[in-house]
Amino acid sequence: MRLYDEVHRFARDYINHKSLRSTWKKRKIKEAYERLTGKKINISCSTCFIEALLTIVNNTKMAARNYELKKGVVLQAFGEPSKTCTNDTLTDELAEWFLKNYPEKRIFFSRMPAKIKMAPPKDIEIIKPKVEEKEVKTVEPVAEVIPNEEPKEKPKKVKRAKKTPNLKT
Amino acid sequence: MTIGCNQIVDCILKNCSTLVPGIKDLAYFINYDHVDKDLSTFDPSNPLLLTSLVLKTVSPEAYAYCVTGYNFSNEHNTALVKKTYQKVWDHNFIFRIFDNTPEVKLWIRNAASSRFMVIIENNYSKVDIDGILPTGRTTFEVLGWDQGLELNAGERNTEDEETLGGWLLTAGSSDKIKESLPPLSYFVGGTLATTRAAIASMLAPCCDD
Numbered sequence: 001m002r003l004y005d006e007v008h009r010f011a012r013d014y015i016n017h018k019s020l021r022s023t024w025k026k027r028k029i030k031e032a033y034e035r036l037t038g039k040k041i042n043i044s045c046s047t048c049f050i051e052a053l054l055t056i057v058n059n060t061k062m063a064a065r066n067y068e069l070k071k072g073v074v075l076q077a078f079g080e081p082s083k084t085c086t087n088d089t090l091t092d093e094l095a096e097w098f099l100k101n102y103p104e105k106r107i108f109f110s111r112m113p114a115k116i117k118m119a120p121p122k123d124i125e126i127i128k129p130k131v132e133e134k135e136v137k138t139v140e141p142v143a144e145v146i147p148n149e150e151p152k153e154k155p156k157k158v159k160r161a162k163k164t165p166n167l168k169t
Numbered sequence: 170m171t172i173g174c175n176q177i178v179d180c181i182l183k184n185c186s187t188l189v190p191g192i193k194d195l196a197y198f199i200n201y202d203h204v205d206k207d208l209s210t211f212d213p214s215n216p217l218l219l220t221s222l223v224l225k226t227v228s229p230e231a232y233a234y235c236v237t238g239y240n241f242s243n244e245h246n247t248a249l250v251k252k253t254y255q256k257v258w259d260h261n262f263i264f265r266i267f268d269n270t271p272e273v274k275l276w277i278r279n280a281a282s283s284r285f286m287v288i289i290e291n292n293y294s295k296v297d298i299d300g301i302l303p304t305g306r307t308t309f310e311v312l313g314w315d316q317g318l319e320l321n322a323g324e325r326n327t328e329d330e331e332t333l334g335g336w337l338l339t340a341g342s343s344d345k346i347k348e349s350l351p352p353l354s355y356f357v358g359g360t361l362a363t364t365r366a367a368i369a370s371m372l373a374p375c376c377d378d
Contacts, residue, residue, distance in 0.1 A: 006374050009230070010229075010230075010374075013228070013229045013230075017229070020229055022272070022375070023272050023375075024373070024374060024375030028374065069370070070205065070208065070223050070224060070225075070226055071223070071224035071231060071232070071233075071370055071371040072209075072221065072222045072223040072224050072367050072368075072370060072371045073208075073221070073223055073367070073370070074221070074357050074358045074363050074366060074367045074370075076358055076363075084358065084363060086366045086367060086369070086370035087370045088366070088369060088370050089366075107208065108208065108223070110226040
């Protein structure tokens, strides 16, 4: 990876998190700044590193690569050892080849363009499934004859006899 | 019952290769939480052979960090620990840092309060004489896959004749919870070259220095 790309990658974290300002990052910034400007950084001044970092970020461009693999992943294609690659050796062409031929390996990518045209390999012909048209039988409506049922007799209400008030004599 | 589960199903024959003791001075530390166990894979016939170790995509970026010793100053040992009902494994990694800068002390302090896995490289890289199995399956090992290792001891003695005032650190399993398996063999893509390439793709940029 190019030196400037490395600096670009950690620039945001370096500025935002003090705990991530490690020695190796300072070393990379110093190296990149000296290469870019020919000047030296005052190493005892921490803000000088941030200023140098901003100079690098504003004056250099990150190498454009659309695809990136997760760290530790090795992509391999059966019978094609020349296609074996890691994130360090991945190219856009190789990534597209893998996504086209092994779409299931999509999970191993940490970065890829928002929209990818997923096309099947050339040697595979897609046959659309035949949809059998079923004959729809028209069913004539049949008038249902509902037998007249005699209305059931409602249970007679039993009238309760009114309680006669106890008359005290 | 699963066939072959918890039963011996293979022989151990005489090893015609010569064992080489020790591990390399360069070891790789990976934060335990940064390992993507969902995407990492094992050999289907052997749960002790890790065939892919994948790091998560997180911010700040996950890396494998190098720790470099000197003149075989790194050591590793593993031991079976018998519990009441089950047997577990203790993984230990002993290493020395020959420096005492504020950065080294900060590294030690951070390591003391974290959990991590360690990838070690054995000096013993077996060549299969029959040519059936690929070479290099014994080279790399991963310690602390289940729970991760922690820093169990750290000392600096300015009068020490070995370290001459450097740090002696011991990383290992927790006192109570140990690993369920011995250290995992790490072998990616069927060759040692692809295994090294996989490790290289995980390395922090500070390893280049």
